[in-house]
Amino acid sequence: xxxxxxxxxxxxxxxxxxxxxxxxxxxxxxxxxxxxxxxxxxxxxxxxxxxxxxxxxxxxxxxxxxxxxxxxxxxxxxxxxxxxxxxxxxxxxxxxxxxxxxxxxxxxxxxxxxxxxxxxxxxxxxxxxxxxxxxxxxxxxxxxxxxxxxxxxxxxxxxxxxxxxxxxxxxxxxxxxxxxxxxxxxxxxxxxxxxxxxxxxxxxxxxxxxxxxxxxxxxxxxxxxxxxxxxxxxxxxxxxxxxxxxxxxxxxxxxxxxxxxxxxxxxxxxxxxxxxxxxxxxxxxxxxxxxxxxxxxxxxxxxxxxxxxxxxxxxxxxxxxxxxxxxxxxxxxxxxxxxxxxxxxxxxxxxxxxxxxxxxxxxxxxxxxxxxxxxxxxxxxxxxxxxxxxxxxxxxxxxxxxxxxxxxxxxxxxxxxxxxxxxxxxxxx
Numbered sequence: 001x002x003x004x005x006x007x008x009x010x011x012x013x014x015x016x017x018x019x020x021x022x023x024x025x026x027x028x029x030x031x032x033x034x035x036x037x038x039x040x041x042x043x044x045x046x047x048x049x050x051x052x053x054x055x056x057x058x059x060x061x062x063x064x065x066x067x068x069x070x071x072x073x074x075x076x077x078x079x080x081x082x083x084x085x086x087x088x089x090x091x092x093x094x095x096x097x098x099x100x101x102x103x104x105x106x107x108x109x110x111x112x113x114x115x116x117x118x119x120x121x122x123x124x125x126x127x128x129x130x131x132x133x134x135x136x137x138x139x140x141x142x143x144x145x146x147x148x149x150x151x152x153x154x155x156x157x158x159x160x161x162x163x164x165x166x167x168x169x170x171x172x173x174x175x176x177x178x179x180x181x182x183x184x185x186x187x188x189x190x191x192x193x194x195x196x197x198x199x200x201x202x203x204x205x206x207x208x209x210x211x212x213x214x215x216x217x218x219x220x221x222x223x224x225x226x227x228x229x230x231x232x233x234x235x236x237x238x239x240x241x242x243x244x245x246x247x248x249x250x251x252x253x254x255x256x257x258x259x260x261x262x263x264x265x266x267x268x269x270x271x272x273x274x275x276x277x278x279x280x281x282x283x284x285x286x287x288x289x290x291x292x293x294x295x296x297x298x299x300x301x302x303x304x305x306x307x308x309x310x311x312x313x314x315x316x317x318x319x320x321x322x323x324x325x326x327x328x329x330x331x332x333x334x335x336x337x338x339x340x341x342x343x344x345x346x347x348x349x350x351x352x353x354x355x356x357x358x359x360x361x362x363x364x365x366x367x368x369x370x371x372x373x374x375x376x377x378x379x380x381x382x383x384x385x386x387x388x389x390x391x392x393x394x395x396x397x398x399x400x401x402x403x404x405x406x407x408x409x410x411x412x413x414x415x416x417x418x419x420x421x422x423x424x425x426x427x428x429x
Contacts, residue, residue, distance in 0.1 A: 093394040098427045099374065099413070104388035106399065106424045109414065110137045110144070113421040116158035119405040124414070125164045127155060129421060134167070134181070137423070139407060139414070147181050161202035166224060168196045168205065178205075178224050187225050195244040197253070206244050206253040208235060219244070219254055221272060233270055243288060248295035249319065252277070257287045263304045269323065278323040280316060286361060290336050292345045295319055297379070299348060301336045303361035311335050311361040313350065315379055330377055332384060335364065338372070340404040348377040349413055351401035352386075371398035374413060374426065388413075388426050399424070 095103045109124070112135070117126040123138040125147065132155070134147040157170040168189070170176050176193040179186050189196075189207075196207040206221045214236045222229035232253065235242055243255045256268040265287050269277035284302025291298060298318040301311035311334060316327040332352055339350040351372035353360075360367040374388040390399045401415035407425075414425040 093396070095391060095394070096388075098429060099388035101386055102389060103391050103396070104374075104426050106390045106392050106397075106426055109139070109142050109423045109425055111422065112137075112144075114416065114423060115155060115421075116160070117403065117416050117423060118160035118164070119414070120164035121408075122164075124405070124423060125160060126423070127152065127158050127167075136164075139412075148179075148184070150184075152179075159196050159198070161198045161224075162200055163202040166198070166202055168193075170194075170196075178226075180224070189226050194239070195242075197244045197246045199246050199250050200248055201250075206232075206246055208239050208242060208244060210239055219270065221253060232272065245289075245291065247291055247318075248293060251275070251295070251319075255287075255289065257285075259285065265302070269318075278321065280318070280324045280327070282314065282327075284312070286311075288336055290339065290341075291318070292341050293343060294345050296322070297345065299336050299339055299341070301334070301361070307333065307361070308358040309361050310356045310358070311364075313339070313377075315348075328382070330382070330384065332375060332377070335361075338401055338404065340406055342406055342410060343408070346379045348379060349387075349404055349406060350375045350377065351404060351415065353400075368400075370400070372401050374401075374404075374415075387428070390415075390424070390426055 093103065095105050097105050110126075112126070113129040114126040115129050115132075117124050119139075120136060123136050123140075125134065125136050127134055132151040132153045133149070134152070136145045136147055137143070138145075152169060154171060155169050156172045159168040159170075161167070165182050166178060166180050168176060168178050170193070174191045176189040176191065176196075177186055178189060190209060192210045194208040194210055196205045198205055202224075204221060204223050206219065209216070209218050209220045209231075211217060215234070217235045217237070217239055218231040219233040219235055219242060220229055220231055238256070241257050243257075244253065245255060246253050251271055252269045253272060254270040256270060257265045258268065260266045260281070263284060265282050265285055267280040267282060267287055269275075269279070271277060280298075282300070282302050284304040284307075286303045287300055289298040289300030296317065296319045297315055299313065299315050301313050303309045303311055313330040313332045313334060313336065314328060315330060317323060317325040330348075332350060333356055334350050334352045338352075339348055341348055352375050353368060353370040353372055355370055357367050372390070373386055374390065375384050376387045377384040391397055398419065399415070400418040402418040403416040405414040405416075406412075407414065411427065411429050412425045413428055414423065416423055
């Protein structure tokens with residue numbers, strides 16, 4: 001007599017076979033059937049790049065996860081510009097002469113390697129790494145003009161005045177001097193001066209003074225010759241939480257960030273006269289921001305676990321009773337100091353890394369080795385668009401922008417390249 005059938009075992013065996021076949025099919029589909037996208041893929045010629053570039057609200061590994069806060073109307077929409085003049089190289093790579101959302105021709109403004117550069121009304125001022133002298137290069141034509149005959153070797157950091165006539169030079173040993181190009185006058189500032197920032201008239205500076213003892217550490221304001229120094233606020237051991245940044249309306253000299261939770265900070269606006277400004281609460285940590293041209297807004301980045309501790313851009317109102325209003329997540333993963341405002345104060349241009357490893361917001365100098373693409377953000381509508389993947393030729397050279405600048409007529413986007421230390425630009429129209 002035949003043994004009784006064990007139906008449970010038969011059903012289980014059938015399920016195992018079905019699941020195994022499904023898994024095998026999935027692996028085959030992923031590897032051999034599905035169309036992959038690689039960074040090296042060519043543009044389609046329609047203005048839409050099909051490679052692995054970050055879109056709005058995307059970053060390393062894909063879409064931002066977790067709570068991302070308020071977003072502007074239209075945030076997440078990416079507009080693809082129409083195609084314009086392009087050059088097709090011998091290798092078949094289409095490179096646009098004007099930024100249109102794909103590979104875009106990069107133009108060199110200066111062949112000098114620069115230690116620091118800042119935009120001036122006549123062009124760009126910089127300290128040359130070639131001979132340690134200061135120069136100005138014209139924004140149109142690239143003509144080079146010497147600003148000083150004196151050499152300044154071993155400079156660690158340069159801070160330019162808004163009028164381009166003065167600089168503050170900081171050295172690795174803590175020594176700090178100011179230099180006036182109109183008078184060739186050099187003034188020694190206190191040892192321990194950190195993060196200086198000029199007012200809009202280029203006459204006064206704010207800085208952190210860090211002494212031997214915590215009780216000696218203060219936020220200080222003085223004239224450029226250090227004749228009238230005034231202690232504004234004690235900073236103790238909180239110096240790393242103070243960003244010295246003189247606002248365009250000269251009302252605020254620094255921003256202080258205080259942790260108010262595991263992943264939130266309160267930003268205190270510090271004025272010259274003990275003003276009681278409203279504070280700003282941000283959904284993240286490691287706040288750092290830049291002012292809009294009129295000082296009515298701040299573009300800033302923060303990090304949090306929801307972004308894998310990578311920097312995410314936000315924008316908020318930042319003047320008077322409006323501080324903290326219209327605080328919106330722009331959905332792009334990059335640092336605020338890799339951005340610049342357009343002259344209208346409602347358009348922002350940013351260099352956005354192609355991808356970022358986890359925790360790059362905490363260790364940007366160590367983890368950010370990726371090339372950048374350029375984005376334009378409309379702060380009124382919230383719409384952002386990738387406008388350029390910068391290249392020199394069909395070899396698809398990589399660029400990583402340390403600073404961005406917009407031309408006076410909004411026709412060119414200049415960038416100081418972090419990889420070569422040279423100054424380049426792409427045409428916007």
